Amino acid sequence: EPLRLGLTGGIGSGKSTVATMLAECGAAVIDSDAISRATTASGGVALPAIVATFGPQMLGADGALDRGAMRQLVFGDTSARHRLESIIHPLVSQEVDRQAKLATDSGKTCLVFDVPLLVESGARWRGKLDRVLVIDCPAETQIERVMARSGIGTEEVQRIIDAQASREARLSAADIVIYNGAGVSLPALRESVQSLLPSLGL
Numbered sequence: 216e217p218l219r220l221g222l223t224g225g226i227g228s229g230k231s232t233v234a235t236m237l238a239e240c241g242a243a244v245i246d247s248d249a250i251s252r253a254t255t256a257s258g259g260v261a262l263p264a265i266v267a268t269f270g271p272q273m274l275g276a277d278g279a280l281d282r283g284a285m286r287q288l289v290f291g292d293t294s295a296r297h298r299l300e301s302i303i304h305p306l307v308s309q310e311v312d313r314q315a316k317l318a319t320d321s322g323k324t325c326l327v328f329d330v331p332l333l334v335e336s337g338a339r340w341r342g343k344l345d346r347v348l349v350i351d352c353p354a355e356t357q358i359e360r361v362m363a364r365s366g367i368g369t370e371e372v373q374r375i376i377d378a379q380a381s382r383e384a385r386l387s388a389a390d391i392v393i394y395n396g397a398g399v400s401l402p403a404l405r406e407s408v409q410s411l412l413p414s415l416g417l
């Protein structure tokens with residue numbers, strides 16, 4: 216059985232960068248966000264149940280979920296939010312399991328589950344994972360990186376950071392921590408990743 220590693224960290228912490236490095240070292244990376252988005256894209260497997268539950272006005276002209284309409288509907292409505300999640304989560308879980316099985320059957324020794332909101336999701340992911348790797352980074356660096364990447368403002372990045380799990384909560388959920396603050400160059404980050412490989416079955 217391959218090692219099942221959860222990979223998480225705040226916005227701009229460097230998760231995708233580390234996931235790519237781990238993939239280059241032979242890990243299978245399973246991207247939970249991409250899987251989740253695909254369930255509500257045009258033709259997505261969650262759409263029939265969403266339409267049956269919330270109505271056809273939840274679909275945009277392109278046949279995908281109208282995210283604005285859905286956001287409005289679940290905003291401040293906990294019950295609607297839970298109904299939406301109870302449609303999407305099992306479908307995401309099914310697809311994650313399917314990809315994990317494919318990777319296992321193809322002989323992968325390490326499966327990396329990239330889950331941005333792993334800590335926020337509570338118990339939902341824990342049963343699938345042997346270890347949790349947290350990419351740790353101070354808020355100042357998160358803000359710099361996200362602004363450089365997307366041009367959104369300091370305050371908006373700060374709002375997203377505040378809505379996510381705290382740095383402390385993430386660190387206390389971690390089995391392994393990679394520090395990726397402003398002083399860490401990409402080669403230095405790569406070295407941190409390299410030094411973990413033996414303990415990850417890579």
Ligand code: ATP
Nearest residue numbers: 225226227228229230231232360364399400401404
């Ligand atoms: P998000 O949650 O927003 O998707 P993320 O945690 O996946 O972010 P990345 O996309 O890996 O973060 O990194 C954010 C940006 O910072 C990217 O442009 C990446 O190239 C850059 N970056 C990450 N780590 C470093 C580093 N050590 N040195 C220089 N640039 C870095």
